[in-house]
Amino acid sequence: MATSPPYPTHPPQPGGPAGGALGPAHWWQCGWVRYAALSTLLALSGLVILALVREQTGTEGFLVGLGLAVLPVPLLIAAFRWLDRVAPGPWRNLLFAFAWGACAAALIAIVANSFATRWIETATADPSSADTLGATVIAPIVEESAKAAAVLLVFLFRRRDFTGIVDGVVIAGVTATGFAFTENILYLGTAFGTDQLTGERGIASVTAATFFVRVIMSPFAHPLFTVLTGIGFGLAALSPERRRLRRVLVPLSGLLLAMAMHAIWNGSSTFGEYGFFAVYAAFMVPAFGLLTWLVIWTRQRELRTVREELPAYAVAGWLSPAEPYVLGSMRARRLARDYAAHHGGRPAARQVTQYEAYATSLAFLRHRGRRGRAGEDFVVRERELLFELWRRRDVARPALDYAARATAPAAPAVAPPWPAYGTYGAYGAYGTYGYPATPYTAYKPYTAYKPYTPYNPYQS
Structure with missing residues (x-):
């Protein structure tokens, strides 16, 4: 007869109502239906964005852009995975976030930005101002909203995996990494096509300049913007469910900050000849350092929570x-x-x-x-x-x-409770208890003395 395993006693519950999740009421609420629908959506958007980028860059430009744009992706993914080492989320969440950023968010951004820029150009009859307005106002709103949708979906449907600030930072950062990957393919492929037309080669080419700015100097730009949205969702995850207004306003505030930082970054080219470097040094680098410190501090707090709760x-x-x-x-x-x-x-x-x-x-x-x-x-x-x-x-x-x-920390060396030789008192050569006042090692060893020779009375 089989017996149940000897489970230990259950600890007292700290709070929270009991209950279990009920099964889905309708077929469209089943997990596999949602997975199939989401996978189909991402696959279709990926095919469409692939066709659009290839149309703008050409086949050769697309391949060059793809080869250069993929370089920072493993480093960024590894960095976000390193931040998530305390309680690593499942890989399926990261795959979804990257696919959403590279396919769905990029497609939304390309279509919406192009439509908005053309509408502004038609309304104002000024192509240059339309491009500037589109880059500094339209693009930050559209792109950050599209990337934030991935964080929102994980927050709503993967609530068990979304427990704090670090989870929000990781999901948002991976989503933005996927978005930047597709965007870099477009920019680098277009730059390569320009060089093919002008005949520029080497370090002076547009491709080299674009690679230096987008891949070498600022591969963290898009992740840095969207991480602000992720922090907002992470704070919402830490808030009690009864505070619904706070759980809505905090992510919205993070999204608005991401849009503002994105707008400042895109508008740096209009601040003069050295506007880009000024914004990079005075704004982007300190913000990156501050957010990095915040995430590492949060991770240390998570480790402290583990030591206190278990x-x-x-x-x-x-x-x-x-x-x-x-x-x-x-x-x-x-x-x-x-x-x-x-x-x-x-x-x-x-x-x-x-x-x-x-x-x-x-x-x-x-x-x-x-x-x-x-x-x-x-x-x-x-x-x-x-x-x-x-x-x-x-x-x-x-x-x-x-x-x-x-x-385990080494046990500290503790002095014995009794005093050392020579400190028992000052009664001549011996202390209070009759021990010599000098250590035993001060005496000559036994082998240093002459051997004992018995007395021979017959010896003259």
């Missing part, structure tokens, strides 16, 4: 006593994965990685529950995470115990 589950028996410390240290986590990979191979390392991710999600969930920000499925979600940890404990716990021993 001991409740260690007391209940779900975790070992050392696990909250290990899971709250990135170095200890890495050592645990390395240990598992060395002794159990890739499957074991993958189990430990999943264990760390589930434990971190559990800590964040309990933190929201303690602050009254848990959703209706708090109890169900907590049980799911605990059982996922319990399934992987046999593989993960030895690795985590090793990491705890390897990263």
